Amino acid sequence: MFKSFLSSAQSGTFNNPFHAKCEGLKVNDDRTIAAASTDETSCEFGSSKYYALCGFGGILSCGITHTAVVPLDLVKCRIQVDPEKYGSIFKGFRVTLEEGGTRALGKGWAPTFIGYSMQGLCKFGFYEVFKIFYAGLMGEENTYLWRTSLYLAASASAEFFADIALCPMEAVKVRIQTQPGWSNTLREGFPRILREEGVSGLYKGLVPLWARQIPYTMMKFACFERTVEALYKYVVPKPRAECSKSEQLVVTFSAGYIAGVFCAIVSHPADTIVSKLNQDAGSNFVDAAKKLGLGGMWKGLFPRIIMIGTLTALQWFIYDSVKVYFRLPRPPPPEMPESLKRKLGITQ
Numbered sequence: 147m148f149k150s151f152l153s154s155a156q157s158g159t160f161n162n163p164f165h166a167k168c169e170g171l172k173v174n175d176d177r178t179i180a181a182a183s184t185d186e187t188s189c190e191f192g193s194s195k196y197y198a199l200c201g202f203g204g205i206l207s208c209g210i211t212h213t214a215v216v217p218l219d220l221v222k223c224r225i226q227v228d229p230e231k232y233g234s235i236f237k238g239f240r241v242t243l244e245e246g247g248t249r250a251l252g253k254g255w256a257p258t259f260i261g262y263s264m265q266g267l268c269k270f271g272f273y274e275v276f277k278i279f280y281a282g283l284m285g286e287e288n289t290y291l292w293r294t295s296l297y298l299a300a301s302a303s304a305e306f307f308a309d310i311a312l313c314p315m316e317a318v319k320v321r322i323q324t325q326p327g328w329s330n331t332l333r334e335g336f337p338r339i340l341r342e343e344g345v346s347g348l349y350k351g352l353v354p355l356w357a358r359q360i361p362y363t364m365m366k367f368a369c370f371e372r373t374v375e376a377l378y379k380y381v382v383p384k385p386r387a388e389c390s391k392s393e394q395l396v397v398t399f400s401a402g403y404i405a406g407v408f409c410a411i412v413s414h415p416a417d418t419i420v421s422k423l424n425q426d427a428g429s430n431f432v433d434a435a436k437k438l439g440l441g442g443m444w445k446g447l448f449p450r451i452i453m454i455g456t457l458t459a460l461q462w463f464i465y466d467s468v469k470v471y472f473r474l475p476r477p478p479p480p481e482m483p484e485s486l487k488r489k490l491g492i493t494q
Contacts (some may be wrong), residue, residue, distance in 0.1 A: 191475040192278050201271030203468030207461040208266025213259040214460075217251035218453045220323045225446040226421040227324045235449040245326070254319040256332040261315025265308045270465060272304035273367060287486045294368055301367035305360045313355055314348035320421055351420050354434075358416030362409045366458055369405035375479040377401055386478050391470050398466040399459050406458025410451040415443035417450065 189195040212219070221238035224231075232238035242250050277300035281289045289296060318335040321328050329335035339347040377397050378386050386394060422434040435443070469476050482492070 186473060187475045188473040189475070191477070192274075196474060197271055197274055199468065199472050199474055200274045200465075201267045203465045204266035204268070204270030205263045206266070206468060207464040208269065209259050209263030210464065211457050211460045212262035213255055215453050215457060216253075216255045216258055218449055219258070220251060220253055222446045222449045222453065223320060223323045223421045225449070226418045229442070229445045235446075238449075253330065254322045257315040257319040257322070257335070260332070261312045261319065264315070265312035266461075268308035268311050269304050269363060272307055273300050276300035276303045286483050287489075290480055290482055290486060293480055294372060297368040297371045298364045301363045302360050305363035306356065308363075309352065309355045309359050312359075313352045316355060316420070317348050317351055320351075324421060354416055354420045358413045358420055361416075362413035362454075365409045365412050366405050369408050370401050370458075370462060373401035373404050374398070378479050395463060395466055395470070399463045402462030403455050403459035405462075406455035407451055409458055410447070410454035414447050414450055418443045418445060 189199070217239075218235075221232065221235060221242060224242065225233070225235070225238050232241055239251075246253075277296060280296055280299055284292065284296065314336070315332075317339060318329075318332055321339075322330065322332075322335055329338055343350075374397060377400065382389065382393075382397060386397075389397070418438060419434045422438055438445075466476075468474075487493075
């Protein structure tokens with residue numbers, strides 16, 4: 147079933163919604179984007195190799211960045227589940243260092259790296275698959291007119307599967323970080339959950355994880371795509387085709403950070419519930435939300451904005467760098483199709 151779905155995505159009439167075919171891309175009479183030519187790209191847009199390398203870029207972008215901010219994530223989780231003890235980000239770091247030393251800040255790094263690497267594979271890889279597939283269903287003109295909806299739908303679909311891959315490692319990570327003395331390593335914690343709660347213990351946080359991650363990812367991709375479009379249109383003084391690869395990556399990083407700030411705000415209440423849920427054995431989504439209260443759901447927002455803003459910017463930077471390194475097709479910001487311009491009477 148999935149194989150036929152992938153084949154459909156690859157061979158659809160609109161397998162590249164924004165005209166970036168692996169040949170010279172003529173945007174208008176005066177401008178051709180040579181970067182999309184077959185001489186400079188290593189594969190066809192929408193090919194199996196393209197999807198595989200996008201997935202590899204997702205592994206690097208999510209696995210590396212989430213592991214790098216484990217100390218901040220640990221303090222954030224502890225503030226969420228025990229605000230009286232850990233208080234602010236500064237107090238949280240101080241208390242953690244006093245109780246466990248420097249090594250305590252690295253707790254949960256292994257499930258973080260494995261879990262978010264798997265999530266990144268599905269998040270970025272499936273996003274490319276679903277974006278091309280849905281664009282094929284919508285058609286060229288509707289793809290342009292409804293491109294924000296396209297980004298939202300593709301990212302939500304990708305994150306649905308990404309969270310299934312992430313959830314078991316997230317359950318182990320949160321317990322290691324928020325329950326001192328429970329288990330200190332992945333090889334201790336993972337079999338312990340299986341032994342005490344069964345497989346359901348690894349997935350009991352899946353629904354709140356979807357509630358946290360799907361809105362987060364929808365904002366992450368849609369906001370990023372539209373911000374990149376706006377930066378090239380209103381801020382960058384020249385077309386993307388005339389920008390160097392370094393200049394393009396600066397735009398990528400800037401758009402990623404802006405998207406990250408909005409991501410953090412949108413997904414924070416659900417993130418707090420996930421932390422509380424995995425801390426308290428036997429609790430459910432509703433119980434955790436009631437215990438926290440409306441105000442409690444927003445605890446730890448400031449460190450999470452710092453963490454997610456930086457995280458999202460670096461993720462997009464790494465992901466785009468992988469595309470540059472492997473010479474993958476990188477379509478330019480979308481432009482209105484000529485057929486739609488004629489319908490609307492637009493001459494320029």
